[in-house]
Amino acid sequence: NAGVTQTPKFRILKIGQSMTLQCTQDMNHNYMYWYRQDPGMGLKLIYYSVGAGITDKGEVPNGYNVSRSTTEDFPLRLELAAPSQTSVYFCASGSGGTTYEQYFGPGTRLTVT
Amino acid sequence: AQSVAQPEDQVNVAEGNPLTVKCTYSVSGNPYLFWYVQYPNRGLQFLLKYITGDNLVKGSYGFEAEFNKSQTSFHLKKPSALVSDSALYFCAVRVRRDDKIIFGKGTRLHILP
Numbered sequence: 001n002a003g004v005t006q007t008p009k010f011r012i013l014k015i016g017q018s019m020t021l022q023c024t025q026d027m028n029h030n031y032m033y034w035y036r037q038d039p040g041m042g043l044k045l046i047y048y049s050v051g052a053g054i055t056d057k058g059e060v061p062n063g064y065n066v067s068r069s070t071t072e073d074f075p076l077r078l079e080l081a082a083p084s085q086t087s088v089y090f091c092a093s094g095s096g097g098t099t100y101e102q103y104f105g106p107g108t109r110l111t112v113t
Numbered sequence: 114a115q116s117v118a119q120p121e122d123q124v125n126v127a128e129g130n131p132l133t134v135k136c137t138y139s140v141s142g143n144p145y146l147f148w149y150v151q152y153p154n155r156g157l158q159f160l161l162k163y164i165t166g167d168n169l170v171k172g173s174y175g176f177e178a179e180f181n182k183s184q185t186s187f188h189l190k191k192p193s194a195l196v197s198d199s200a201l202y203f204c205a206v207r208v209r210r211d212d213k214i215i216f217g218k219g220t221r222l223h224i225l226p
Contacts, residue, residue, distance in 0.1 A: 004156075037218075040122070042203065042218035043157075045124065055121050091158055100164070100207055102214065104156030 002026050004105035006091050012111045013081040021076040021108050024093030031094040032074040034058075034066065036087040043090065049074055049095070076084065081112045115140045119217035126194045127225050134189040134203030134220050145213065146187040147205040148178055157203060163187060166219045174198070194224045 007022045007029040025032065030051045035043040035058075045058030049068040063085060074093075078085060088109050092102040115224040117138045126132040138144055149157040151191050161172025168180045178189045187204060 033214075040218065045159040045213060045215075048213060092157075100214070101147060101159040101162055102157075103159070104149075106156050107154075 004091055004103050006078035006089075006094055006105035006108050008108060009106065010109045012113065013078075015081060015083065015112060018050070018077070018079050019081070019083050019110075021078070021091075021110075022087055023076065023105060024072050025074075025075045025091075025093040025103070027074065027093060027103065028071060029095050029103075030071065031096045031102075032068065033092040033094075034064070034074070034076045034092045035092065036060065037090060037107075038087050046076065046089075078110075083112050086110060086112045115200075115206060115215050117204050117215050117217040119202075119204055119220045120190075120222050122218075123135055123221045123223065125147050125223045128196055129193055130224065132191050132194045132198070132224070133188060134202050134222060136187045136189065136217060138185050138187065138204075138206045140206055140208045144179075145207040146180060147207070148172065148176070148189050149203045149205060149216075150185075151201040151203065151219070153200075160189075160202075196224045196226050198222060199224045 003024045009080040018024045022057045037043050047066040049055045055066050088107050090107050091105040094102040148160040151157045153195050163180045171201045173176045176191050201219045203219045205214045207214040
């Protein structure tokens with residue numbers, strides 16, 4: 001049981017490039033989330049999804065896009081990368097209902113130069 | 114607006130002493146409250162939660178937390194600290210009927226040998 005997996009672990013982008021951060025969970029969770037973690041700032045929610053085909057914006061969605069075509073996968077797309085997007089990105093999933101706790105992936109460290 | 118505050122950026126405790134990491138919240142409605150821990154270069158791990166019932170909840174690794182509705186607090190505690198408890202701790206709150214969880218900025222806990 002792998003839990004939540006993220007690829008890549010590290011990436012360096014040039015300004016203006018695009019990329020997709022991959023996230024997959026094997027726990028059959030309906031809820032999935034993308035966060036970014038900046039030093040001393042805690043976690044900020046970028047986008048989330050409550051099921052396949054349903055996505056919604058979080059606190060800091062600008063510059064990002066998501067899709068949720070299957071229960072397992074929730075990729076995050078960065079278009080026209082900017083230095084302000086340098087951060088560590090975490091994907092998480094949860095079953096919702098009465099449990100609500102989230103399970104996190106190991107993170108992707110992204111640097112935009 | 115919903116919010117969660119962790120007033121201490123860092124807490125230092127001698128090994129063997131009791132520890133407390135503080136958290137206060139502001140929500141409209143009854144909250145679901147969580148504590149997560151993050152070890153270096155890892156994703157967040159769920160420690161414990163309060164949903165309803167007994168105000169003192171017990172979690173992983175000997176941690177516990179006390180829900181205090183009148184003070185809107187959910188402090189994390191452990192009777193005897195271990196060096197291995199050194200990590201970054203996040204408090205989080207979710208309001209019922211809302212799919213999002215709001216995280217605090219985190220408190221770095223240093224256990225001194």
